[in-house]
Amino acid sequence: MTSIQPIEPSTTLIPEKNLTNTLTVGIITAIFVIAAPMIIGTAGGNYWVRVLDFAMLYVMLALGLNVVVGFAGLLDLGYIxxxxxxxxxxxxxxxxxxxSQFEWIAHLAPNGLHVPFLIIVPCxxxxxxxxxxILGAPTLRLRGDYLAIVTLGFGEIVRIFLNNLDRPVNITxxxxxxxxxxxxxxxxxxxxxxxxxFGFQFPSVYSYYYLFVLxxxxxxxxxxRLQHSRIGRAWAAIREDEIAAKAMGINTRNVKLLAFAMGASFGGLSGAMFGSFQGFVSPESFTLPESIVVLACVVLGGMGHIPGVILGAVLLAVLPEFLRSTMGPLQNMVFGHEIVDTEVIRQLVYALAMVLIMLYRSEGLWPSPKHEDKIAKLSKRSGKKPVRA
Structure with missing residues (x-):
């Protein structure tokens, strides 16, 4: 009778650690991240450093949405x-x-509430x-398109409330x-x-960049840590098969609520930093297209894969501004004047790039490695394979 001999533990599937390569990549990445605003600011001015600032905000937003969409498999169109x-x-x-709106607050703080930022962030x-x-509780039984419709409505409801909460009491x-x-x-x-x-001038956009990076x-x-924890494995089980996860004893209700809460908290962190960075907020900054862009960061980079999500967020933050700044001069160089509005070309090229990527890289630019590929790679490094006898 054919049998499969067990693989020796601790020697077959555990690759040798290459600390040199890891340290080299880490050091190069750290140097690039630290020097990026100085290099880009020198080449393109503070405007492009500001673009980097927003790229970091997009990274935080995309990672938060990735908890809901990538880890737990819950489609959220109202994350903004x-x-x-x-x-x-x-x-x-x-x-x-x-x-200025409430007398009792004016008595306590005549010059306005100026809560320290370190308290604002956790709040x-x-x-x-x-x-x-609040969003997750009534949607626990919904999946797929139905969940997408409800979350889409939630995002629009919040924006409409912000747009109309100036009467009868002016809150927003x-x-x-x-x-x-x-x-x-x-x-x-x-x-x-x-x-x-050290003799270098660091404008405000540089300082905010380093804060956002941290x-x-x-x-x-x-x-x-979440992805490799017990909670992360429970999210993965729900994403693959919720019925099977429930049969295995996973409390799907609490786990899904935790996914919504954790993802939302990262969105709140990014929003607090955005408000303090801009010095001004209005409902127009939180529209449905913005929510779609954040979702596109996750899908484009690779759902559930943290490095891929980061890549998608940086690309979608930088690419539109790059197209905006190059399409006009390119038309002037070729035709002598602008034939088509720069914004129209930017949107067309941006949309075309997204369609092509989804057609030819449907799993994203940097998807999660498949389990079979991991096993094959580890086996190849170890030099041993399962032997059939």
């Missing part, structure tokens, strides 16, 4: 609502708006997580938005100012 909740939480806690994350649970200031939001500061050190270090690294670390 949590971004809005975080931004407005920061705006209300760090601006004179509430003091924004907690409020966004609460809204995530309606379509005018909230201005005068405090920049990120710790004591007398404000990121809104230009700082000098926040993105924290989100990456948390997402990585």
């Amino acid at each position: 609502a949590f971004y809005a909740v975080g931004a407005y939480t920061a705006a209300l806690l760090s601006s004179p708006h509430l003091s 924004a994350m907690a409020v966004a997580a609460f809204f995530g649970v 200031n309606g379509p005018k938005g909230i201005t005068g939001i405090d920049p990120v500061h710790v004591g007398d050190f404000s990121l809104a100012q230009t700082h000098s270090l 926040a993105a690294l924290l989100v990456i670390w948390v997402c990585t």
